[in-house]
Amino acid sequence: MARGQFSAFHRIAADELWHFYYGDPLVVYEISHSGRLVTHRLGADPAKGESFQTVVKAGSWFASEPAQGSEYGLVGCTVAPGFDFADFELAEREGLVQQYPEHGELIRRLTRV
Template structure:
């Protein structure tokens, strides 16, 4: 397995605000006008965006939410766990991205718009290299980083995950 630094350098990845590294690989040239989007969007958005996303074993992607669905894709490295808190019922879903379906791992998984989600490589990992496709396309105007205290007040049953995946 190639080291994490190989991928970071090969794809010119930059530090990501959630943690880890990323490189945008696709941003649609066409846009959806605000009038055609749900009210939660504050303006026009591109059709879709895509990134490479790498988390080393000591990294985590902090809990956050966006206004679009996000499709995650596993590429290489160790499995990655994506933690999703569904606001409508408080259910915690753990998606395990990886190459081994016998261990409950999947190559792709969707995270619905408006859920709180974060991720981290499984314990003992070196790194996980994944991709994320967002539609309508990602815009930082649609991004909200979780506030630990507010999430703990809303979802006290998920204290361990919230404390582990917030800063």
């Protein structure tokens, strides 16, 4: 994922394991079922709070983007049980903002519709 790109808020019905492979740090934002925002920082420098992998729990809303100052990051995902497009839901901006108004700015920035 290059600077200026993002993966819009969405959710799936399975856990998703994110793997960091190369490049600059990437941030994955997860809104839990309770509405708590969890920020996962993927990267190669544990001293800066980065990790090589993280798990987003099934049913959580999540989005990602390169961390501030990053040019690009190479990441991958593993879904268990396997990914099925029937279980994929892309967030609708205003509906998600109504549900989690405390995260409105982030939601508006990382949604497409």
